[in-house]
Amino acid sequence: MSETSARPAIITISPPGRRPIPFLRTAELGTVFRDTTSSYKYFWLLAIIHVLPEFEAPLPTERLVREMIVRAWAAVALFRLSLGRVDRLQDCVRSLQESSGLPPRSSARRLRSALDAWGAFPKWADELVRFVPGRFLASWFPQAARETPYDRRGSRDLMAVSDRAFGKADSGPYRLIEMRDRLLVELAPGWRDWLTANQALVLGFAEQQLARYLQARNPNVPGVIKKLELPRRRSLALARIRWAQIIDRAGAEGLVDIFSNEALQERFEVDHFLPWSFVVHDEFWNLAPVNPATNRSKSDHLPALDLYLPRLAGLHADVLRQPRLPSGLAEAYAGFFGVSPSQLSGLTQKWIEERYSQLVRPLAQIAANQGFPAHWHNVADTGDAQDFAREGGGEANGLIASRHYEDYG
Incomplete structure (x- = not known):
């Protein structure tokens, strides 16, 4: 019996005129945030949603890490929320803030420009992708996740399992491709279309789960749900x-x-x-x-x-x-x-x-x-x-x- 045979695949039917979407195991998205001890998975999914239009071809993980930092900026730099005691993403944001001198209300455009010019970014990107791209797939391959250690080797084992299942009935949402010194993310067939069609739903789910995670780590702080992104224009x-x-x-x-x-x-x-x-x-x-x-x-x-x-x-x-x-x-x-x-x-x-x-x-x-x-x-x-x-x-x-x-x- 395959690892995922106990879970039925979810069938998504495309609207008329669109390319048919294959069997997709979308139900597993509901379990990706169980037992989280850091914020990485939340911001990883938010980054994937943000760069969906670019996924016509495999994307370097550095591209997603850059969006993780941009999405985490407001919570850490402006609203001073804690992402967790040992969360390295918040350390990365603080390091960028200190080295760049950017004000807390900096726009996403300014943040991306600063990241492009930041000499320490490659080191941070390497550290932040050690685990999350592989461990994010654990919901689709729970048996492999249980049998592998929570370290870089375990993440690589999950990468291998996801690669073998890629494009099949038990496929996860993406696979990771090692190419020279780079790690690429390739969405599985049908996933880009499904995420695009359900973007508002998935985004709302990810932000709700992130807000619950942050509230648990900032229990007395007011308005956490309003602190997930830079504020829009307000009027007094x-x-x-x-x-x-x-x-x-x-x-x-x-x-x-x-x-x-x-x-x-x-x-x-x-x-x-x-x-x-x-x-x-x-x-x-x-x-x-x-x-x-x-x-x-x-x-x-x-x-x-x-x-x-x-x-x-x-x-x-x-x-x-x-x-x-x-x-x-x-x-x-x-x-x-x-x-x-x-x-x-x-x-x-x-x-x-x-x-x-x-x-x-x-x-x-x-x-x-x-x-x-x-x-x-x-x-x-x-x-x-x-x-x-x-x-x-x-x-x-x-x-x-x-x-x-x-x-x-």
Whole structure:
């Protein structure tokens, strides 16, 4: 009995006018991510999907590795997610980021150009293809996978099994061809057509499984599903309109930049107190109007909490005291504070400040653990920051340390 005789082949019928697709064992795709200890298989499948149009002929594995790095870039470089303790793909991304100096929001086009010019890429490509191209086929050849060690030799054994089955009823999705110093990937007959016809379905499956994998390794991080790729263009236009209305209602006293204490200029910008690349939302409670110079300086840093968190809370306490709060904004505040909209008018400034401390400090600690730069302060506040540290303030002893003040000043 052949290794795969216990599993029936899946028959896919092409639409009229298309070339018939042979028997394909597509059901095995559902098991490729069982018992994964690293991210390689997820990004390997995502890379295959991305380069499908190029698979008219066998492709070098380096081509797929390049796409693996591009797909992993946002999760590692921008959102600072962990791909696993011993995951070498994330080490590769960090090495590229360090050597190239590319900003975290670099486009895929810039990343590919940097990879083409990166002298260390061949070494990384060789390391990343030692196991994954062969071990990815284990779902199609489980017996061979059980009988071979999880090393380069075992991967080569799986390569041999897949090569013998290539194009037959028990074929896997591809075979690997060794040619001089290169390893090529050739899709089996019918697989390119099937993957193309079902691309959205397979892509959604791969991204869902990757999100589950990443959430397990970043258990307290918000919005992991939104951190699989570079963000698309976003707009804070509504938030800016709301802040402009709030500033206008403040009258002669006006509002100040909570970080510089300077009066807000007409061309103010909207800043995320906790970096957007950590929270991946534009909830109003995390926003503050700031001068453009402040926004550029703060970037994706975590502010010094003992200095600025009371100011953020005080700013939003002032907003809540204004009349005619829009119902959508009231509901957003109520959801953040854990109260009903009708209770907002009765919240004291001290309660609001303490609630901000309870809710924001743990999030800031998680972000700091991920590697987001912490303890940022405006240059003008340097002396205040040092005073807090000398007095045993939270910033000297850890981000999550909390002090409750009788008077926040």
